[in-house]
Amino acid sequence: MNYFDLVPWIVFLPVLGLLLNILIGKRLGERGSSLVAFLASGGAFVVSVLQWLSLSAHPEAHIVKFAEWINIGALQVPWAFRVDTLSVTMMLVVSGVGTLIHIYAAGYMHYDVRYKGDPAAYQRFFIYLNLFIAAMMILVSGDSYLMLFVGWEGVGLCSFLLIGFWFNKNPDGSSGMENSNAAKKAFIANRVGDLGLLLAMFAIFTLMGSLSFDTVFARAEFINPSYILAITLFMLIGVAGKSAQLPLYVWLPDAMAGPTPVSALIHAATMVTAGVYLVARSAPLYSLAPAAQTTVAVVGALTALFAATIAVGQNDIKKVLAYSTISQLGFMVAAVGLGAFVAGMFHLVTHAFFKALLFLGSGSVILALERAHHPIDGDHEQHHEEPKKGHAFDPQDMRIMGGLRKVIPTTYRVYLIGALALAGLPPLAGFFSKDEILTDALHANPLVYALLTAAAFLTAFYMGRQVLLVFFGEPRSHAAEEAVESPPIMTWPLIVLAGLSILGGLINFPGLHGLTNWLEHTLGHEFAHATEFNLTVALTSTLLALLAIYLAWTLYGREPLKAKAADPLAKRLGSLFTALQNKWWVDEFYGWLIIRPYQRFAAFLADVVDWRFWHDWVHDSLIARGFRGLAVFLANPVDLGVIDGLANGLATGARGLASSLSILQTGYVRNYALMVFFGVVSMLAYLIFFS
Amino acid sequence: MVPVSYYLALAAILFALGALGVLIRRNAIIIFMSIELMLNAANLLFVAFARSFESLDGQIYVFFVIAVAAAEVAVGLALIVTIFRTKHSIDIDELSSMKG
Numbered sequence: 013m014n015y016f017d018l019v020p021w022i023v024f025l026p027v028l029g030l031l032l033n034i035l036i037g038k039r040l041g042e043r044g045s046s047l048v049a050f051l052a053s054g055g056a057f058v059v060s061v062l063q064w065l066s067l068s069a070h071p072e073a074h075i076v077k078f079a080e081w082i083n084i085g086a087l088q089v090p091w092a093f094r095v096d097t098l099s100v101t102m103m104l105v106v107s108g109v110g111t112l113i114h115i116y117a118a119g120y121m122h123y124d125v126r127y128k129g130d131p132a133a134y135q136r137f138f139i140y141l142n143l144f145i146a147a148m149m150i151l152v153s154g155d156s157y158l159m160l161f162v163g164w165e166g167v168g169l170c171s172f173l174l175i176g177f178w179f180n181k182n183p184d185g186s187s188g189m190e191n192s193n194a195a196k197k198a199f200i201a202n203r204v205g206d207l208g209l210l211l212a213m214f215a216i217f218t219l220m221g222s223l224s225f226d227t228v229f230a231r232a233e234f235i236n237p238s239y240i241l242a243i244t245l246f247m248l249i250g251v252a253g254k255s256a257q258l259p260l261y262v263w264l265p266d267a268m269a270g271p272t273p274v275s276a277l278i279h280a281a282t283m284v285t286a287g288v289y290l291v292a293r294s295a296p297l298y299s300l301a302p303a304a305q306t307t308v309a310v311v312g313a314l315t316a317l318f319a320a321t322i323a324v325g326q327n328d329i330k331k332v333l334a335y336s337t338i339s340q341l342g343f344m345v346a347a348v349g350l351g352a353f354v355a356g357m358f359h360l361v362t363h364a365f366f367k368a369l370l371f372l373g374s375g376s377v378i379l380a381l382e383r384a385h386h387p388i389d390g391d392h393e394q395h396h397e398e399p400k401k402g403h404a405f406d407p408q409d410m411r412i413m414g415g416l417r418k419v420i421p422t423t424y425r426v427y428l429i430g431a432l433a434l435a436g437l438p439p440l441a442g443f444f445s446k447d448e449i450l451t452d453a454l455h456a457n458p459l460v461y462a463l464l465t466a467a468a469f470l471t472a473f474y475m476g477r478q479v480l481l482v483f484f485g486e487p488r489s490h491a492a493e494e495a496v497e498s499p500p501i502m503t504w505p506l507i508v509l510a511g512l513s514i515l516g517g518l519i520n521f522p523g524l525h526g527l528t529n530w531l532e533h534t535l536g537h538e539f540a541h542a543t544e545f546n547l548t549v550a551l552t553s554t555l556l557a558l559l560a561i562y563l564a565w566t567l568y569g570r571e572p573l574k575a576k577a578a579d580p581l582a583k584r585l586g587s588l589f590t591a592l593q594n595k596w597w598v599d600e601f602y603g604w605l606i607i608r609p610y611q612r613f614a615a616f617l618a619d620v621v622d623w624r625f626w627h628d629w630v631h632d633s634l635i636a637r638g639f640r641g642l643a644v645f646l647a648n649p650v651d652l653g654v655i656d657g658l659a660n661g662l663a664t665g666a667r668g669l670a671s672s673l674s675i676l677q678t679g680y681v682r683n684y685a686l687m688v689f690f691g692v693v694s695m696l697a698y699l700i701f702f703s
Numbered sequence: 704m705v706p707v708s709y710y711l712a713l714a715a716i717l718f719a720l721g722a723l724g725v726l727i728r729r730n731a732i733i734i735f736m737s738i739e740l741m742l743n744a745a746n747l748l749f750v751a752f753a754r755s756f757e758s759l760d761g762q763i764y765v766f767f768v769i770a771v772a773a774a775e776v777a778v779g780l781a782l783i784v785t786i787f788r789t790k791h792s793i794d795i796d797e798l799s800s801m802k803g
Contacts, residue, residue: 679802681795685725 014066016074018059019093022103022149025055030142037135046118049138053114053145057107063100071097071533073226075155082158086221092155094225096534101357101527102152102289105364109281110145112505116372117141117273119501123379124271127386128178128185137177137271144170148282152289156224157213160290164209164254167283172199174274175267183269184406194266201263205253209290212246215239229296237300244297244304247290248311255287255341257315262599264338268330272375275330280337280371281364288341288360291348295539299351306457308349313453313463316342318596320470324477324581325592328408329374332478336434337367339467343449346460352452354520354528354540359449361527362433362441362516369430369509374408376423376502377416377482380495381407387496405491410481411579412489414572419495422503424483426510431479433513435472435557441516443554448520450553451546465553472557476564477581485572710751717744731783731793735776742772 029052037045067074073096082089117137125131147170151163176195182188217223219239220231232240251257256264267279278284291298291308298305316339323335340363347356385405406412417424433440436447446468453461487493497503520527522545532540567580582589591597676687717740724737746765753761783793790797 677802679799681798682726682729689722689726 014070014074015059015062016066016076016095018062019076019095019153020078021059022056022063022093022107022153023146025059026052026142026146026149028052029055030139030146033135033139033142037139038132040135042118042122042131042134045135045138046114046121049142050111050114050118052142053107053111056145056149057104057111060100060103060107063095064104067095067097067100067533071530073534087217087223089156089158089223091159092224093153094155095153097530097532098289098292098357098534099152101361101531102285103149105285105361106148106152106282107145109364109368109509110141110148110277112508113273113277113281113368113372114138114141116276116375116502116505117271119499120273120375120379121271123383127382128181130178133177137174140170140173140177141273141277144174144278144283148286151286156222157216157228158223160293161206161209161213164250164286165206167278167286168199168202168206168254171202171267171278171283172196174278175270177271177274178269183408191269194263194269198263198267201260202253205250205260208246208249208253212243212250215243215246219243225293232297232300240297241301241304244294244301245307247294247297248304248308251287251290251308251345252311253287254290255284255345256338257287257311257342257345258318261315261319261338262602265331265334265595268328268334272330272371272378275334276368276371276375279334280367284337284341285344285360285364288344288348288356291345292353292357292535295348295351295353295535298349299539305349305351309346309453309457309460310349312342312344312346312349313460313467314342315339316346316467317463317470318342320467320474322592322595323474324470325589325595326474327410327579327593328406329377329410329413329478329482330371330408332410332474333367333370333374336370336471336474339471340367340434342467343446343464346464347449347452350452350456350460351539352449352456352543353535354531355445355448355452355543357531358520358527359445361519362445362513365509365516366430366433366440366442366513369426369506369513370434372502372506372509373423373427373430376498376506377413377420377427377495378407379498379502380416380420380423381413381489381491383496384494385491407491410478411573412575413482413487413492414485414489414575415483415487416492416495417483419493420497422497423506426503426506427483428479429510429513431475433516435475435561436468436553437472437557438550438554439514439517441513441519443550444517444520444522447546447550447553448543451543451549454546454549465556468553469556469560472560473564476561477568480564480568481573484569486574488573488575707751707755710747714744714748714751717741717747729794729796731786731795734795735779735783739772739776742768 029048032048032052033040033045037048040048073094076093076095077090078093079091081091121134121137125134125137144167147163147166149163151160151167154160154163172195175198176192179192179195180187180189182190183194213223216228219235220228222228222231249260252260264279264284268275270279298308319335319338319342323332323339326332326335340359344356344359344363347353347359385407429440433442436442438444450461450464450468453464518524518526525542528540528542534540567584571580573580579589585592594600678684721737721739721741721744724740725734728734728737746768749761749765749768753759753765786798787793
């Protein structure tokens with residue numbers, strides 16, 4: 013018994029859910045519409061599980077052709093679903109974590125829409141969320157690069173819509189454009205990456221005459237390797253855009269402007285891993301271009317370290333996690349770049365668990381402070397008061413937190429599990445996946461190994477710093493003292509994710525190699541070799557992580573930060589810490605390098621080219637004045653002179669002729685008779701003498 | 704027998720007199736008489752040629768011309784009476800209101 017024919021439902025169930033919410037969402041109320049969205053996402057998860065079960069029995073790839081799509085000459089792209097072990101892994105992560113986040117969001121958004129003063133936005137949020145699940149499913153299940161690209165753009169759109177969910181507000185809740193600017197930044201940075209992916213697709217189609225994975229991979233080895241190198245490097249640009257790698261990562265920290273469940277779902281667990289999935293999917297291409305593989309690995313490793321350093325200097329609880337996500341994506345990209353596709357996918361899965369957990373946990377912390385700061389009574393009263401710009405209370409600032417472990421114990425416990433998993437302590441999920449990447453890196457490329465180990469050290473440090481700042485010490489604000497634990501609808505998904513973060517390592521436990529064997533069916537033995545457990549690497553990374561946590565404890569734990577006190581790191585690191593806090597001024601650098609010249613160029617185009625040249629000169633001077641001149645010419649000399657002159661001249665001529673001829677008309681009969689006489693005489697004379 | 708050229712000369716003289724009368728006299732009745740004179744010059748020619756060619760056609764034409772002339776005189780006199788009633792004169796130079 014297999015269920016492969018059900019696979020289109022992974023897309024159509026979320027679509028159905030969002031259509032229901034669009035049509036009757038307002039009538040369903042909050043509970044009804046979030047239930048619809050949850051059922052749609054949960055249904056997709058159930059279908060994914062069925063695919064998994066079917067695939068366990070028949071592990072070879074199944075292609076379910078759903079509909080004709082593009083059929084133009086050589087370009088034949090049907091809408092086909094590809095069910096293989098790799099895509100099903102992604103489907104399970106996307107729909108599984110997605111469903112948990114749907115549950116959490118049902119609770120979180122209840123408060124968020126009220127704090128933002130717009131309860132009607134509740135349904136809109138779940139419409140976007142379901143749309144995202146549908147687009148992500150198209151991305152992972154597509155059987156060709158073009159179908160993947162459709163999903164790729166779809167998730168980009170959803171990311172844009174959800175980052176700018178409160179599009180008329182700033183992240184601190186006041187009215188402004190910052191959220192929508194963040195959305196635009198994400199969209200534009202992704203466009204740059206998408207251009208790379210498009211170019212890669214054009215090249216693939218030109219060289220191999222097809223876009224479907226099987227055909228492309230089969231023909232790839234007959235192509236000149238330098239073309240393959242170009243294709244894979246263009247693809248890397250797409251990966252850098254979507255998976256927030258150097259140098260296009262800048263959009264992801266700003267994307268934290270979106271509601272926290274969005275940060276968890278899109279900007280931590282699923283969408284940003286699409287780049288990793290793309291590289292893993294294109295494994296046969298990358299294996300033909302070792303230079304591209306090295307580039308991918310080095311880009312990933314550099315990103316991992318670079319973002320980890322920035323995360324150390326951040327005070328915003330979500331910004332720390334955002335840079336941590338970039339850093340962890342760097343780990344995955346480095347892994348797939350090294351050819352350790354299984355390790356990359358393994359880390360992708362475990363990271364989805366614990367990073368979703370951390371983001372949702374941070375949302376719970378933020379909400380706890382928000383609710384303590386200005387409680388809303390019941391569900392009926394709405395929060396009408398518009399927060400002032402620059403008001404002192406920022407519920408995401410870790411400097412006003414502290415001591416939260418006593419007031420919100422559930423959030424604290426799950427957050428700690430997530431943080432330890434991220435720091436890579438055994439036996440949590442992050443340890444196994446990160447360790448596998450490090451082991452593979454050590455064999456393949458020592459430089460990458462060194463960068464990643466340094467990043468892992470920093471990871472443990474900034475997570476230790478964050479946990480100590482948020483949950484330990486004394487409350488540094490009134491809100492932190494009175495923080496309110498989140499309702500069960502939010503904590504239960506956290507607990508489930510915490511369980512997954514603990515047990516996630518079992519997916520590819522050393523010696524069992526579950527994921528390796530599973531993915532081998534798709535990637536082939538060549539790309540999915542089991543990595544042996546390396547005790548030295550494991551011990552090194554664990555000891556480094558413990559050292560980093562100890563370091564964090566000496567700085568933030570032994571002597572907890574006082575309210576309004578300076579960060580102890582600022583003293584130790586001096587100007588380096590300022591650089592970290594300012595994110596190495598990368599945004600400013602891009603502003604100087606790209607944005608300001610672009611704005612100047614735009615201003616030049618607008619002011620000089622469009623306004624002065626095009627509008628003033630071409631339109632006003634050339635066209636308007638020229639036309640007016642032509643009109644005057646046509647009116648005066650041509651119309652008045654020639655045409656009227658002709659008509660008037662005809663009239664005056666006729667009148668002149670008439671008046672000169674009227675002299676003949678004397679009125680005297682005798683004159684007429686004389687003329688008749690002469691006439692007759694001359695006619696007679698003519699007849700007589702000339703005929 | 705009188706040669707036909709004599710009649711021809713007489714008719715020419717009569718016609719020239721009539722034409723001159725029409726052209727230079729101002730009295731409408733005199734002009735009328737001059738027109739009659741020209742008509743009769745023509746009649747004389749008809750008759751003279753009828754005699755010389757020994758054909759009756761010319762004689763018949765003369766009858767027609769006399770009949771038409773009688774009708775013309777009737778209309779002309781009626782016109783002259785009407786003119787006289789409005790202008791109290793039969794001087795045709797008075798009738799120059801059609802001057803251009």
